[in-house]
Amino acid sequence: MNHASAGGDPGKSATDAGLAFRRHDHSHCCGGLIARADALAAERGLKLTPVRRRALEILLEEHRAVGAYEVLERLAGEGFGNKPPVAYRALDFLVENGMAHRIARLNAFMACMHPGDDHTPMVMICRACRSVAEAPAEPVAAAVEGSAAAAGFAVEGTVVEALGLCSACLARGEG
Amino acid sequence: MNHASAGGDPGKSATDAGLAFRRHDHSHCCGGLIARADALAAERGLKLTPVRRRALEILLEEHRAVGAYEVLERLAGEGFGNKPPVAYRALDFLVENGMAHRIARLNAFMACMHPGDDHTPMVMICRACRSVAEAPAEPVAAAVEGSAAAAGFAVEGTVVEALGLCSACLARGEG
DNA sequence: TGGTTCATGTTATAGTATCACATTTCTCTT
DNA sequence: AAGAGAAATGTGATACTATAACATGAACCA
Numbered sequence: 295m296n297h298a299s300a301g302g303d304p305g306k307s308a309t310d311a312g313l314a315f316r317r318h319d320h321s322h323c324c325g326g327l328i329a330r331a332d333a334l335a336a337e338r339g340l341k342l343t344p345v346r347r348r349a350l351e352i353l354l355e356e357h358r359a360v361g362a363y364e365v366l367e368r369l370a371g372e373g374f375g376n377k378p379p380v381a382y383r384a385l386d387f388l389v390e391n392g393m394a395h396r397i398a399r400l401n402a403f404m405a406c407m408h409p410g411d412d413h414t415p416m417v418m419i420c421r422a423c424r425s426v427a428e429a430p431a432e433p434v435a436a437a438v439e440g441s442a443a444a445a446g447f448a449v450e451g452t453v454v455e456a457l458g459l460c461s462a463c464l465a466r467g468e469g
Numbered sequence: 470m471n472h473a474s475a476g477g478d479p480g481k482s483a484t485d486a487g488l489a490f491r492r493h494d495h496s497h498c499c500g501g502l503i504a505r506a507d508a509l510a511a512e513r514g515l516k517l518t519p520v521r522r523r524a525l526e527i528l529l530e531e532h533r534a535v536g537a538y539e540v541l542e543r544l545a546g547e548g549f550g551n552k553p554p555v556a557y558r559a560l561d562f563l564v565e566n567g568m569a570h571r572i573a574r575l576n577a578f579m580a581c582m583h584p585g586d587d588h589t590p591m592v593m594i595c596r597a598c599r600s601v602a603e604a605p606a607e608p609v610a611a612a613v614e615g616s617a618a619a620a621g622f623a624v625e626g627t628v629v630e631a632l633g634l635c636s637a638c639l640a641r642g643e644g
Numbered sequence: 645t646g647g648t649t650c651a652t653g654t655t656a657t658a659g660t661a662t663c664a665c666a667t668t669t670c671t672c673t674t
Numbered sequence: 675a676a677g678a679g680a681a682a683t684g685t686g687a688t689a690c691t692a693t694a695a696c697a698t699g700a701a702c703c704a
Contacts, residue, residue, distance in 0.1 A: 312620030341670090343682070362660070375684045378661065383683080398573035399628050401660060401691090416613065418622045429620050433612040438591065438631050441604040445487030446636030447593045453574050453630040456613050461621030516701095518651070537691070550653050553692065558652080576660090576691060 312418070313407060314357035314427040315460040324354040327405065331393050334410050340391055345374050349384035350405060353394055359402035359419070359426045397426065398453045414452050420460035422468040427460070487593070488582060489532035489602035490635040499529040502580065506568050509585050515566055520549050524559035525580060528569055534577035534594070534601045572601065573628045589627050595635035597643040602635070 313323070331350055335342040342350075352368050353360055362381045369384070370376030385403050388394035393409045396402075397417055404426050406415070416431035434454050442449045459468055488498070506525055510517040517525075527543050528535055537556045544559070545551030560578050563569035568584045571577075572592055579601045581590065591606035609629050617624045634643055 311616070312622060315620065315622070341682080345683075377685055379663090380684070382661065398630070401576075416616055418617055418620060418624075420622075421625070427620065427622075429616040429622070431616065434609060434616060434629075437608040437612045438629065441486065441591055441606065441609060442593055442631050442633070445490065445593065445602065445604050446639065447487060447490070447595075447602075447604070447631065448634045448639055449593075449631045450596070450633035452632065453628060454609075454613065455573070455628040456617050456622065456624045457627065458617070458625040459623045464621065464623055516651080520652075552654060554694095555653070557692065 311429045312427045312461060314425045315420070315462050320357075324351070327354055327407070327409065330409055334391070334393070338391070345369060345380065346384045346387050348372065348374070349381065350388055350393055353388070353403060353405035357404075357426070358424055359397045359400045359404050361400075361402045365403070395428075397455060399455045399457065400426075414454070416454040416456065418456045418458070418460065420463055421457060422459055422463035425460060429456075486604045487602045487636060489600045490595070490637050495532075498582075499526070502529055502582070502584065505584055509566070509568070513566075520544060520555065521559045521562050523547065523549070524556065525563055525568055528563070528578060528580035532579075532601070533599050534572045534575045534579050536575075536577045540578070570603075572630060574630045574632065575601075589629065591629040591631065593631045593633070593635065595638055596632060597634055597638035600635060604631075 328347070328351060331342060331347075334340070348369060349365055352365050362378065362385055365385065366376065366378060366381035369380060374380055385394065385396075388405075389396050389403070391409075392406060392412070394403050394405050395415050395417060397404060397419065399419065404417070407428050414431050414435040416429045416434050418427050418429055420426070431454055435452060438452050438454070439449055503522070503526060506517060506522075509515070523544060524540055527540050537553070537560055540560065541551065541553060541556035544555060549555055560569065560571075563580075564571050564578070566584075567581060567587065569578050569580050570590050570592060572579060572594065574594065579592070582603050589606050589610045591604045591609050593602050593604055595601070606629055610627060613627050613629070614624055
């Protein structure tokens with residue numbers, strides 16, 4: 295198997311975990327996810343406007359964290375505005391609607407591989423190749439919830455990021 | 470700095486979880502932690518120099534995330550340099566040596582309440598009162614490790630932050 | 645005592661993010 | 675179809691966060 299299906303079945307996150315770290319049919323996985331974003335927008339009455347859509351495509355084209363200013367540069371090169379709010383607004387829209395994630399540790403963004411699934415993402419950041427992938431986070435979310443509950447804290451959102459080495463870089467004998 | 474608790478007794482973190490959110494003898498908890506930092510530095514041959522010590526005190530005086538520039542302002546007011554590297558170097562030292570934590574989501578810093586324990590912190594950030602507290606993160610670290618292992622990812626460090634409402638703000642009927 | 649290392653200080657600059665306001669586009673209602 | 679209101683986009687200005695590069699000074703120890 296070298297590509298991802300766009301479906302949202304629960305078994306999928308386990309299958310796709312670390313997808314970015316493996317070889318796969320990239321144009322197919324991008325196309326599928328754009329289609330899924332379109333469907334999602336239609337479903338929910340959201341407007342996936344040209345800037346927003348293009349911003350998502352830019353994130354999808356890389357399987358890595360991309361800075362807002364890098365997205366901005368590419369948008370500007372295609373005729374959109376070239377001021378920071380252009381990129382930040384598009385990215386914020388994508389994040390708020392579950393089509394992308396913000397990676398706090400890197401002050402950067404990545405496309406979500408399971409848009410629509412209401413998941414708390416856990417992201418893995420490879421320090422050698424800089425690629426970023428999502429992993430299933432339900433067990434992590436449960437643990438966070440448990441620890442927080444013990445302190446009487448009501449969790450509304452989480453940031454869970456693992457830093458280390460991806461399988462490919464480990465295999466190549468990095469660090 | 471890695472997870473895998475090094476030897477702080479497990480009962481302690483549970484007891485202290487959410488301390489910042491409760492009433493407590495603040496000057497006592499600060500003094501104790503400065504003493505602990507001194508001991509730690511002596512033990513490990515680290516130099517808790519005046520800037521570093523003062524930076525730690527500043528973090529301890531607030532039970533909240535403090536930005537580097539706010540620390541800098543206070544340091545400068547006390548005769549230390551007033552350029553960003555002064556604050557960043559002191560804060561980096563504290564973070565590297567487990568005396569403070571960086572909060573990625575806020576681009577800010579907080580004093581560690583368990584210096585010396587080699588823990589991966591989980592921090593809880595209250596959106597209403599902006600206070601920040603640590604919670605035991607061993608179960609979370611284990612879950613992160615598990616999800617990462619399934620993707621062949623070798624975890625070297627983690628960022629785990631929960632956003633929401635602390636017990637005090639919940640009791641006061643916030644949002 | 646001279647050299648090495650580490651800590652501090654400074655200048656300059658890079659990178660990230662938001663505010664405030666003008667203009668356009670969309671949408672709904674009448 | 676016209677107009678009011680809301681949403682989206684564009685722009686200028688600015689605030690906030692962080693690091694690079696290099697100079698000076700203090701501590702350590704052979």
